[in-house]
Amino acid sequence: MSLILDIAGLRVSLRRGGHLVRDVSLQVATGQVHxxxxxxxxxxxxxxxxxxxxxxxxxxxxxxSIGFKGTDLLSLSPRRFxxxxxxxxxxxxxxxxxxxxxxxxxxxxxxDTLRHxxxxxxxxxxxxxxxxxxxVQIRDPEKVLDRYPHELSGGMRQRVLIAMAxxxxxxxxxxxxxxxALDVTVQKQILRLIRQMQERHGxxxxxxxxxxxxxxxxxxxxxxxxxxQVVEQGSIDHVMSNAAAPFTRALMAxxxxxxxxxxxxxxxxEAVHQTLRDAARTFDGRNP
Amino acid sequence: xxxxxxxxxILVGGGIVALLALIALFxxxxxxxxxxxxxxxxxxxPPWWQADADPTRALGADSLGRDVLSRxxxxxxxxxxxxxxxxxxxxxxGTALGLMAGYMGGVVDTLISRMVDIWTSFxxxxxxxxxxxxxxxxxxxxxxxxxxxxxxxxxxxxRAETLAQAEMEYxxxxxxxGLRRGAILFREVxxxxxxxxxxxxxxxxxxxxxxxAVLSFVGLSVSSDSPTWGGMIAEGxxxxxxxxxxxxxxxxxxxxxxxxxxxxxDGLKTALDPVLRR
Ligand SMILES: Nc1ncnc2c1ncn2[C@@H]1O[C@H](COP(=O)(O)OP(=O)(O)O)[C@@H](O)[C@H]1O
Ligand SMILES: [Mg+2]
Numbered sequence: 001m002s003l004i005l006d007i008a009g010l011r012v013s014l015r016r017g018g019h020l021v022r023d024v025s026l027q028v029a030t031g032q033v034h035x036x037x038x039x040x041x042x043x044x045x046x047x048x049x050x051x052x053x054x055x056x057x058x059x060x061x062x063x064x065s066i067g068f069k070g071t072d073l074l075s076l077s078p079r080r081f082x083x084x085x086x087x088x089x090x091x092x093x094x095x096x097x098x099x100x101x102x103x104x105x106x107x108x109x110x111x112d113t114l115r116h117x118x119x120x121x122x123x124x125x126x127x128x129x130x131x132x133x134x135x136v137q138i139r140d141p142e143k144v145l146d147r148y149p150h151e152l153s154g155g156m157r158q159r160v161l162i163a164m165a166x167x168x169x170x171x172x173x174x175x176x177x178x179x180x181a182l183d184v185t186v187q188k189q190i191l192r193l194i195r196q197m198q199e200r201h202g203x204x205x206x207x208x209x210x211x212x213x214x215x216x217x218x219x220x221x222x223x224x225x226x227x228x229q230v231v232e233q234g235s236i237d238h239v240m241s242n243a244a245a246p247f248t249r250a251l252m253a254x255x256x257x258x259x260x261x262x263x264x265x266x267x268x269x270e271a272v273h274q275t276l277r278d279a280a281r282t283f284d285g286r287n288p
Numbered sequence: 289x290x291x292x293x294x295x296x297x298i299l300v301g302g303g304i305v306a307l308l309a310l311i312a313l314f315x316x317x318x319x320x321x322x323x324x325x326x327x328x329x330x331x332x333x334p335p336w337w338q339a340d341a342d343p344t345r346a347l348g349a350d351s352l353g354r355d356v357l358s359r360x361x362x363x364x365x366x367x368x369x370x371x372x373x374x375x376x377x378x379x380x381x382g383t384a385l386g387l388m389a390g391y392m393g394g395v396v397d398t399l400i401s402r403m404v405d406i407w408t409s410f411x412x413x414x415x416x417x418x419x420x421x422x423x424x425x426x427x428x429x430x431x432x433x434x435x436x437x438x439x440x441x442x443x444x445x446x447r448a449e450t451l452a453q454a455e456m457e458y459x460x461x462x463x464x465x466g467l468r469r470g471a472i473l474f475r476e477v478x479x480x481x482x483x484x485x486x487x488x489x490x491x492x493x494x495x496x497x498x499x500x501a502v503l504s505f506v507g508l509s510v511s512s513d514s515p516t517w518g519g520m521i522a523e524g525x526x527x528x529x530x531x532x533x534x535x536x537x538x539x540x541x542x543x544x545x546x547x548x549x550x551x552x553x554d555g556l557k558t559a560l561d562p563v564l565r566r
Contacts, residue, residue, distance in 0.1 A: 052464045057393070086466035098457040103479035109458075112475075113465045161461075174464075 003027050004172050004204040005034075005051070006067035011287075012046045012055065012228070013062040020046045020059065021228040022283050028172065028221070031202040033195070035219030035236070037212055037251070039268075043228035044208045048176045051206070052091055053081055069171065087117040090165040092175040092194070096157035096182070100149035106160055107145040113168050132163035136193060155186040159193065166197055173198070176208040191218055212255040216240055224248050226273075227280040246272050297555025304548035312364035319358035320344065323515050327353040332531040350520070350534045351527050359515035360537055366427055366509065366516050367545065370500040374434035375493040381435060382442025383485055389443065390450025391473050401447070404440045412437050416499060420508045430509050434496050442488055449481050483560035490553030494546040501542055517542050 005028040012021035021043040028034040036044050049055045051066055051073065066073040068089065073081060090113075093099030101109055110132065111125035120128065126145065133141035136159040149157055158178065165173050175194065179187040195218045198205050207219055215222050215236065222239050224232040224247065232245040243249050250268040311318060321344070333349035334341050335356075341348070347357040389400040416433045423429040453459065454477070462472045497517075503509045504518030517538040524535025 052460075054460050054463055082466045082468070084466070085464050089464070091461060091464040093457040093461050095457050099461055101456075101458040101462075101476050101480070103482075104476075112462070112467065116465070116467060164461075 002030050003067070004030050004069060005206060006065075007047070007051070008065050008067065010047065010050060010064035010066065011062045012043065012050055012059060015058055015060060017288075019062075019228060019280075019284060019287070021050070022280060022287075023064070024223075024225070024228070024230050026223045026230070026233065028204045028206055030171070030204055031198075032220045033198060033205045033207050033218055035215035035222040036206060036208045036225060037215045037222060038210065038225035039251075040210055042225040044210075044225055045176055046228075047225075048091075048174050048206065048208050051174055052085070052089070083117075086113040086170075087168050088170050089172045089174070090168065090170040092158075092161055092165045092173060092178045094177045094180060096154050096161060097149075099161050100157055102149055104148075105145070106147055106149065106152075110145070110160065110164050110167065113164070117168050128167065129163075132167055133160070135166075136160075136163045136197070138163075154182055155190065158182060158186075158190050162190070162193060162197060166201055166203065169201060170203060172204045172206070174206045174208070177210070178207075179214065180209070180211075187214075194218065212251050224251065226276045229276065229280060229283065231276065247276060295555050295559060297551050298559060299555075301548045301551030301553075301555055304544060305552055308364055308545055308548070309368055311361055312368035315361045315365055319355075319361045320346070321355045321358050323354060323358040323362040324513060325354060329353065332527060332534070334531070335533050347537055348531065348533050350523055351531070356520075356534060356537055359520060360517070360541060363515040363517045363520060363538065364541075366504075366514075367497050367500055367542075369427060370430055370434070371493040371496045371545075371549075374431040374438075374496040374499075375489055377431065377435045378438045378492050378496075379442055379485060379489045382439035383446050383481075385439065386443040386446025387450055387473065387477070387481075390447040391454065391469075391477065397447075400443065404443055407437075407440045408444075413499075413502060416503065417506065417508065420503060425508050425511070427510050430500055430503050433503075434499055438492060438495065441492065442485065445484060445488060446481055449484055450477055453477050453480050483557060486560060487553040487557045490549045490556065494549040497542060497545055497549075501538075 007027070008025045010021055010024045011019060013019045024047060026034065026036070036047060038044055046055065046059065050061050053073070055061070061074060068084070076084070100106075107126055107129055110129040111120070111122070114120045114125040114128055115122070129145060130141055133144055138144055138156060138159050144152065144156070144160070152160065178194065179190050182190060191214060194205070197203070207215070209215060219236050222234065222236050223230055224239070224245065226247050232239055232243060232248040239248060240252070243252065247268065250266070250272050253266045254268050256265060327349070330342060330345060330349040330353040332351055333345050333353070335348040336343070336346045345355050345357070347360065349355055350359070385400050389397040415437050419433040419436060420429045423432060459472065459476060462476050467475070500509055500516070501518030501521065504516035505522045507522070509516055509518060520538040521535050524531070524538070528535055
């Protein structure tokens with residue numbers, strides 16, 4: 001199985017000093033969903049943004065490489081990188097409310113990449129946008145095309161964003177908490193949709209979430225992150241059945257399950273956090 | 289959508305503004321007599337509803353016996369020119385600088401923001417009078433003065449709004465769509481700022497009318513023989529006890545123009561905002 005994304009020794013640091021991501025390596029194979037899971041602040045978003053080249057100004061990649069189909073994205077000129085973005089690599093935003101431009105009609109936003117990267121005419125791109133909306137099972141797709149985002153529900157907006165991500169048939173989609181802003185019932189539908197679309201199009205997905213339960217539902221591989229370090233990595237079956245790291249086990253115990261009462265939940269013990277924070281401190285001592 | 293675009297504020301405000309614009313445009317045809325023609329027999333003639341009025345001088349005459357109505361109509365021209373030209377130029381300059389500051393950040397932002405701070409620390413009217421005294425009187429210098437002083441109003445608001453929009457995830461989405469920064473600025477950011485800019489424009493036009501009136505009141509606008517609303521107020525002030533109407537009519541007209549523009553701006557704000565638009 002060939003690799004689509006090959007992140008090696010990625011270190012993301014603050015410009016004024018300090019690390020947010022500490023030598024993370026992870027691979028996403030063709031057509032696979034790779035879950036990147038960890039608590040809030042673990043550095044998941046920084047990894048996703050590093051791949052997409054949209055790190056905040058205060059933050060930079062200090063070492064490591066981000067291989068995409070054999071090319072290091074970090075070595076590309078801005079122009080050649082832009083040619084990949086929206087064409088070969090796409091993103092599903094987290095918040096369906098701000099992920100769409102409130103002033104532009106759905107059709108205008110959906111056809112941007114089709115026209116820009118594939119050179120389609122307005123009419124051609126509209127036809128394709130319509131087909132995509134049908135594919136993500138939106139009712140009245142013809143009408144939705146001419147609507148503004150605020151006229152759609154949160155679930156519909158997220159479907160539009162998913163359709164947009166798949167529009168140019170990219171090989172890799174980065175989805176940063178794409179269901180976190182949705183309520184639980186819609187969340188499940190959207191997860192199923194992402195998985196369906198991904199399988200049908202053979203797209204690799206880096207799926208970022210804080211929810212191990214979500215990872216278990218749709219991922220093939222999983223990387224568990226804490227304080228910017230990988231604490232566990234492997235196939236989902238392997239990690240779920242015999243997790244080695246105490247943090248992964250604690251995270252599993254802290255994840256709600258439908259087949260267990262809520263009082264069976266245990267928060268991650270402070271000692272587990274402390275061990276990993278100490279490890280991060282040791283790392284920073286060695287790599288100032 | 290067309291019905292939502294036409295709320296009552298736009299109809300009333302826009303209607304009055306359009307009417308004033310038409311009056312300015314067709315002033316020579318509409319004015320009953322020559323606004324400069326003096327007739328000393330008609331000195332301080334009262335308006336039509338009062339005793340010993342003259343039917344050919346509907347709104348009375350000023351201290352030189354000139355027809356108030358004809359002068360009001362002709363004075364709408366400099367007011368309209370200043371409102372449109374100064375308003376538009378101020379909008380273009382302030383919006384361009386605000387977009388640059390907000391979207392480019394860094395040194396550009398620091399430079400522009402400092403300039404705004406220094407600029408706004410001067411009292412505006414004083415600055416205007418100083419500027420016109422420096423450039424010389426005339427309509428063009430009134431316009432230059434307004435643009436040079438008021439660009440900060442647009443710049444500040446547009447910069448803040450651009451910064452707010454840049455935080456939105458749809459900007460990230462556009463960047464990761466592979467679009468160029470310039471394209472994103474014009475296609476994604478600008479449409480979200482435009483409603484605000486248009487509202488500010490109507491506000492700026494009303495300010496321009498007031499500034500023009502103030503400058504012609506102190507004699508720094510167009511040459512003193514062609515009529516302006518500000519100049520008429522200045523002349524009327526001297527005869528306020530004998531003939532209040534000479535001053536009251538231009539004041540009322542300025543008030544109506546300013547209120548109409550603000551009403552129009554208010555209406556446009558709701559009509560142009562896709563979220564408020566229903
Ligand atoms: N713009 C920023 N500037 C500096 N530090 C940031 C910025 N954004 C996030 N961080 C820090 O980076 C760390 C990782 O954040 P993030 O990747 O967003 O976590 P996650 O997505 O796993 O919740 C956090 O400690 C956070 O405080
Ligand atoms: Mg995050």
